[in-house]
Amino acid sequence: MRKLKIFLLLPALVICFTSVNAQKAIYLDENQPIEKRIEHALSLMTVDEKVALCHAQSTFTSAGVPRLGIPYLKMSDGPHGIRAEGNWDGWKNADWTIDSCLAFPALTCLAATFNPQMSLLYGRSIGEEARYREKNVLLGPGVNIYRTPLNGRNFEYMGEDPFLASIMVVPYITGVQENGVAACLKHYAFNNQEKNRFFVDVDMSDRAMREIYLPAFHAGVTKAKVWSVMGAYNLFRGQYCNQNDLLLNKILKTEWKFDGAVISDWGGVHGSKQAIEHGLDIEMGTGTDGLSSGAKNVYDYYYMANPYKKMLANGEASVATLNDKVRRILRLMYRTSMNNDKPYGSFVSEAHSKAAKQIAEEGIVLLKNQNSILPLNLNGIKKIAVIGENATRSLTIGGGSSGLKVKYEISPLKGIQNRFGSQAQINYQMGYAAGETAYHVNDEFPSKLNADSLRKEAIKLAAESDLVIFVGGLNKNSFQDSEDADRKTMDLPYNQNLLVAEIAKVNKKVVVVLISGNAITMPWLNQASAVVQSWYLGSESGNAIASILSGDVNPSGKLPFTFPKQLSDNGAHSFGEISYPGVNLKQYYKDDILVGYRWHDTKKIAPQFEFGYGLSYTTFSYKDLKVSKTDEKNFTATFTVTNTGKVYGAEVSQLYVKKVGTSIVRAEKELKGFDKIFLKPGESKIVSINIDAEAFRYYNESIKNWDSEKGKYELLIGGSSRQIFLKEAIII
Template sequence: MKYKELITQMTLEEKASLMSGKDFWQTQDIKRLGINSMFLADGPHGIRRQEAAADQLGLNASIPATCYPTAATVANSWNADLGEKVGDFLGEEAIAQKVNVLLGPGINMKRNPLCGRNFEYFSEDPYHAGKMAASYIRGIQSHGVSACVKHFAVNNQEERRMSIDTIVDERTLREVYLTAFEIAVKEGKTKTIMSSYNRLNGDYTNENQHLMQEILRKEWNYDGVVVTDWGGSNDRIAGLLAGNELEMPTTDGQTDREIIEAIKSGKLEEKVLDESVDRLLDLIFSTNEVFEKAYKKEFDVEKHHRVAQKVAEESIVLLKNEDNLLPLKFGKKVAVVGDFAKDARYQGAGSSIVNPTILDHTMNCFEESGILSIGYERGFDRYGKKNVELINRACSLAEKADVVFLYIGLDEMTEAEGLDRKNMKIPDNQVDLLYALHKVNPNIVAILSCGSAVEMPWIDKVKGLLHGYLGGQAGARAILRVLSGDVNPSGKLAETYPLRYEETPSFQNFPGNEASVEYREALYIGYRYYDTADVDVLFPFGYGLSYTNFEYSDIHVDKDGVTFKLTNTGDIAGMEVAQLYVGCESSEIFRAKKELKGFDKIFINAGETKTVAIPFDDKTFRYFNVRTNKWEVEEAEYEIMIGASSADIRLEDTIFIEGTGASVPYDKEKLPSYYSGNANNISKEEFEILLEREVPVSTWDRTKPLGYTDTIEQCQYAKGLFGRLIYHSIVFAHWSLWKIGKRSTANLIMMSIYHMPFRGIARLTGGIVNMPMLDGILMMVNGQFFKGLRHVFKERRKKIKLANIN
């Protein structure tokens, strides 16, 4: 141990105290030994530092910071160097605000387009997400502070995220859901990882020995700190045994006492605690060192804003450009329509909300763009229903214009932490507006603002389509620079856009039933499914247009990688994202038709040719063998494909790769759907063959009394009237707040109360309610109201008395 001598000077109580927070955002300190607190802050795309007494859910405004484009946006840049630059500037701002640990980036897979937090995640592909995450981590940690990769692992939905049990087979877990984390650990060398709320195959992730010990600690040799998601600790001793050092937020000493009692009773060896303390001390001392030196307390606000703009410009995706309507020709008169033009939608909602230092709005940026605007009309109510008057006024303006810029998208309440989207549509009142505008002026360029994929049955009504995603505080100006031609678009989609939500591979199993969610589609998520099952999509993974054209030629493949030539055959300079896909020609082991195994983004002047090299690495040909329980290589011919998207392969070659000789782990006859790739409606029986065990019952047991891990939502089945009243009160409060327009507060109720397990009452109240008091609340809910009420008051008096003694 690195700090063995210091640890020997600590009392058992002091060591235990370091294992949970001092308050909502700070870790505990031990002044007599020179151990200071750390400050942790949300910040996947901007620092959200709240004062120590502030709440986790964002009810209070944070200190102003640069709001960079979200991860879903930057992922579309396919530029790892750009990701490192974002991380670099995030790290600089973390230092300015004395933040030791920045809680990001988020790298969960986009298993389903309705996940409410997809705007915070990079990709549907683990290799792509891992490489982008590693670049962020390198940038953040170059300043001496720590990144915190989250949420480990298989947290791919928001509904019931604190209680849901994710049922996934081992191969899919390794290849799809853990690979990005593996890259973040091995290449990014993240100092901190946040465990997720959910269960994984029966065990909470922060208590899951297979995930935390066998894979993270032993296989990946991770020696950093694991912190719970806020309120995400269930059994504190089981978490420590799994190697989850830090529990956040504070429990006011409650779990400290549990640790002490476990050691005294022999349930927990003190050396396990010592090892956890040692890893945590290393993080505390290494991140606090930068603040002990001279450091900047301020950062260049204008410079950081310009960087945010540059990042947004490179991440914007041009999806349609009929008749080369874009870039806009000089002198064309433009009508600007849409509520998002006036009030930009530039970030998500929930714990990642940033209080921006500057905020660009479209209508304030027209003069410098050179685009001639003849006026603006709102066109639709952001949160309302169809408004004929707004539509008529927008159409009157559109009739006078050469081109209409129509700003549409999803509102702030639709994409939010704690909630999943109900569908893939943009609101009907926006579509009604679009159809009305098309009747008076067909030259429509739609500018889409949202953090995830949407259906587009209306796409034939627009000639141009630009997706800005959530472009941060400078996104509005960046979009205008692309529309005007000052910037040549180079973004490409990091997720597939299906024609209809019903065609997504996880449609039948999202967000799962009450107690669990079954990943029956296995490794066939995103383009892996669509390409293998030959399903048409609206826009494929890796797709994006440019104002110039690129020609691929002269492919050469050897054992080290692939080289080829890339020529800009157009009239202007541009950047192209070249993508390496690999497919195995053997049919012995089921696989996707192709998988991303490398990419590069290259700037090329008009008429110029460059030679591009994309190397192979340890992940190029591997698969996880569930018989040998390790990564293997199948001996076979492999197809090497270079494409402009997963569906636009420009160059192909093959290479023979010697295998590791492992036996085939599957009986092909028993897994027909997985071998065909038609994995969108797998039977329970076939899924169980893949799992090699029975799937657990997916519904709640309504006969048992409610316990610590049951949710407030389950109070609808409570034996006691008090419990059922709680449920109906919450449902009514949510409905009422939504009706009167208090949507943010309504969402907060669903996120922080409705889906919360009872244990969260103790874990998230900073010790105001402890576990013995919670026992009384559960008695009240389960039909023993007065006995439970007496128990609550009795335990509260004991708690107050203990606090006074201490």
């Protein structure tokens, strides 16, 4: 038997030996610049080998060059954790026993921290997880702008403000790539809804494109030097974004000087000629005219596979264009799969759990706290009712490509029991039950549980209890916070609004914990004692929520997007179907640059909760604003923030810029700086925020470039977009 094993191993040993020898040739002297090594590798490759690099060879890998010892690229969803290993072909999990990951909070939570240090911690931690699992490309982060509260994928992104997203995305990318893993910035661009996402043709003004929807991508490319970018499914001005000449060639590669590889979203390519000529480098996930996964040589039928070779042979495609793609792919490989200096990584470590919990705690937003019911004081509280399916439901699975197979997930109920169980009796009722989602038909079927019975049992428990903690919100089912479908309404599903209102009739102490990545209506807001927006918090969800409820951690998160009172108050929806979701698959962003708080503040429409809003268990005061001119184009604003309360806490000081007497359409104000500071009771700190020339500029369509209005501006300092405490005028 032993001889047989050795005999069977001999071919593999020969291949390995050959690859190692060839690999030495490709690696050259590792002290040589990467560009020199790229050119050497390129010179040794055949046309077939070059083309093979440009398309998938399995569901989540693209080819290497075995003859030359160049390994293939391994990619992984998602931006919140490392996806379970799948089969080579197809979407089913491979049922490994060692691929259960740690779930980090969703990116809405990260944005809500308003803390770039948390973003760096996040990127480093998830990068270490990806590296340990030997992934070369992490398919994230996403920075599409929150335009409508119906977008099913908003939870994966960083909110409505381009400045906030631009600041927060850079450390994330930096942290991931420190591990020799490429971040893949997505979905480039204008993927701001899931409804009709494969076919909707989006258009907008150049000004909206430049001021609102591209800045976070620009920052990821030019400041973080991201190594890969993923295209979006939708069209922009008649061309699919994965093969869009303006977006990929003219803006990304020429104007922004992006030197990495453009990877298509899975199935997002629709033709060979445009994909080849318009800037796509690696084609992934294309359907192949009826050939099912697992069919022999299925990947040879991709638009950038055999058809590409045929076009090259016929002189219909340029070898120079092919070589540019190969250089970009090799550059990505030398940074990742062929990078001998990358660390080993780590997986579901104690340090990562701690990081996930800290990020979650800093991102949770306290929306209401009537009579300071929070943090919970359990004096006289003997019975606590925890009500709501989200208290026990796993929220790391589902939702599309961000769904995870996790090592553990602390539910809100478990976290509450662990923290308060020794002080009070904790009882649980579901109260409502979500339906079952059938992702293959993109629909949700009603739960088989009796909704009336669940509601009555919950109300009975609430009446018998001294305090109610309602844990509800959305989940990852279709038509909620999920890929490939938008929400149908802003209301909470499963009659939760009715349930909360009825609970409040029988118990005056109701703390509502909302889990969602989107704004929701709150008709019961006046009846609730407290409201906590907790996002999708990942593996440490329950522990983080309990930390906030108990006061072990003082909430410091701020809303990264506006909560409208009703859907019609949102700018995208105020112009009818042409603006959302489109008419006959044509859509024009008629809200233009007035997205989110820009719309509400400019149009004087009061939101339910404004951008940048978030309460604390302590209070802060602002004073002594001074603005100095550091040079001809730059200013520095300094002011003093004091913790005037009785507990340690953090405040996000926000700087907005307002043009006084503008001659063009401008938002009432725009975020142009922020700083999160941590203060002991009674402690004061001087905050200094720099404002450069970019803070005052707008995109002038008549000259097709950035421009600025001279004149008077106001620098506004506050705790949210509508809580302005200090202001000073300047002239530029």
